[in-house]
Amino acid sequence: MARLPRLTVTGYPHHLILRGNNRQDIFRGPSDFERMLELLEGYGREHGVEVHAYVLMSNHLHLLLTPRREQALPKMMQALGRSYVRGFNQRHGRSGTLWEGRYRSTLIQTERYLLACMVYIDLNPVRAGMVAQAGDYGWSSHAHYTGRRSDRLVTPHALYWGLGNTPFAREAAYAEMVQTGVTATQQRALTDSTLSGWALGEPEFMADLQQKTSRRPVKSRAGRPFSVNLPPVGDTSAG
Numbered sequence: 469m470a471r472l473p474r475l476t477v478t479g480y481p482h483h484l485i486l487r488g489n490n491r492q493d494i495f496r497g498p499s500d501f502e503r504m505l506e507l508l509e510g511y512g513r514e515h516g517v518e519v520h521a522y523v524l525m526s527n528h529l530h531l532l533l534t535p536r537r538e539q540a541l542p543k544m545m546q547a548l549g550r551s552y553v554r555g556f557n558q559r560h561g562r563s564g565t566l567w568e569g570r571y572r573s574t575l576i577q578t579e580r581y582l583l584a585c586m587v588y589i590d591l592n593p594v595r596a597g598m599v600a601q602a603g604d605y606g607w608s609s610h611a612h613y614t615g616r617r618s619d620r621l622v623t624p625h626a627l628y629w630g631l632g633n634t635p636f637a638r639e640a641a642y643a644e645m646v647q648t649g650v651t652a653t654q655q656r657a658l659t660d661s662t663l664s665g666w667a668l669g670e671p672e673f674m675a676d677l678q679q680k681t682s683r684r685p686v687k688s689r690a691g692r693p694f695s696v697n698l699p700p701v702g703d704t705s706a707g
Contacts, residue, residue: 481532481679503552514544519533519624574665575677590608614646
């Protein structure tokens with residue numbers, strides 16, 4: 469069976485997961501984390517991809533990205549993957565593959581899921597039992613959005629700017645979102661859509677998206693659109 473092409477559309481946010489082969493570590497120390505961030509910044513700027521959020525875990529990473537040019541995302545990830553593996557192998561005296569095949573990604577509906585995806589990404593170390601709070605983990609974009617450091621890799625999305633009229637208001641509002649967290653339903657939908665490669669959004673969004681790509685955005689039945697109606701981030705009534 470032919471491999472399903474990735475769904476990538478210019479101007480839309482994409483949630484991406486890249487894992488180590490056989491769950492092996494892709495980061496063994498600070499130099500590895502720092503090198504990945506350098507490559508993300510460099511190749512992102514080179515290819516026209518905005519990095520809205522990230523978290524680097526020991527054996528995988530999550531990214532929230534918006535490509536601004538055609539084929540920008542796959543070109544960036546190809547260059548980043550090859551360059552990182554080459555340096556990683558040199559630093560650690562190894563050879564061979566590092567990644568578990570291709571990166572997994574999904575396109576998400578901005579207004580409904582972008583902030584929820586940011587919170588989901590920030591909370592990865594907490595879910596993994598590595599830290600008690602998102603702010604305790606150093607290798608994510610959380611500190612940038614809560615005012616604890618300035619991260620030149622990060623390009624905040626317009627939805628983040630809409631959280632308040634001042635930096636303090638935005639930082640406080642976002643910190644509260646992370647403290648509230650995402651529901652089990654939101655977490656499952658964000659994970660499953662990324663691993664499957666199907667877009668995440670409401671029926672109207674899917675219909676509009678289908679006009680912009682030849683690749684089906686969802687796994688539909690009898691031509692009917694798929695939707696996952698999730699509560700907005702911060703709503704704890706579901707899950």
